[in-house]
Amino acid sequence: MLRVALPDRPGALGAVASRIGSVRGDVVAVEIIEREAGRAVDEFVVELADDENLPLLLSEIAEVDGVVVEEAHPVSSGVRDRRLNAYDTAALIVAERTPSDVVRALTVRALQELDALWAAVIDISEVMLIASDGPAPGAPWVAKFVEARRHELPVEETENDIEWVELAEWDLVLVVGRPGWRFGTRERDRMAALARLADARWMDVSERESRLSRLSRDEPSVSRSPPVHRRAGSSESPTAMRSAGAR
Helix, strand or coil, X not given: CEEEEEECCCCHHHHHHHHHHHCCEEEEEEEEEEEECCEEEEEEEEEECCHHHHHHHHHHHHCCCCCEEEEECCCCCCCCCHHXXXXXXXXXXXXXXXXXXXXXXXXXXXXXXXXCCEEEEEECCCCEEEEEXXXXXXXXXXXXXXXXXXXXXXXXXXXXXXXXXXXXXXXXXXXXXXXXXXXXXXXXXXXXXXXXXXXXXXXXXXXXXXXXXXXXXXCCCCCCCCCCCCCCCCXXXXXXXXXXXXX
């Protein structure tokens, strides 16, 4: 996978594709990551006949006027259809029936959709890891990083290769990292969409549990258990979910 910065003008994309073809490379996917101030950042998925041709490929692309190869990464998962991936992600998250399962599914799909090394859902106020996929840093480091970004303070690590988004309905934060590979505008938009999807699922789960709770109260019962304080009608309290995440 190549991430290339190039002039946002007619012919620039074709010139890059031509250079890829000159070393027997096959462009199997292209995605626009950013467009701003007369420049664009495009991501190419390229199949090479021989991996030894990679240095030659990079030098050929660099010969195009105004073009800079920002990053080059091997892709082990093969070519994917990002639009189909989005449908798959929505279907998987909507299928989950409890808050704990929703956040677990969210971390798995965020890691896959954003080509990340790790993804985690963190309770910042409690400094607790709720769910993660991949080798995520410890909750204290992630919480400190997010708080610094919230207040626009300097952070120790490169800012562009770690991204985060609020899960407003959950009072949690989704954080994703991929060292050495910055996030573009389109990817941040995709991450925000994942957060909105998770928030919508939280509301669905809460409403469903609220309806079930009302039905159970309407039914005659010999004995009732003591009430349990829960968030917004959900059958799974934040404390229980955080305990499950801590385990």
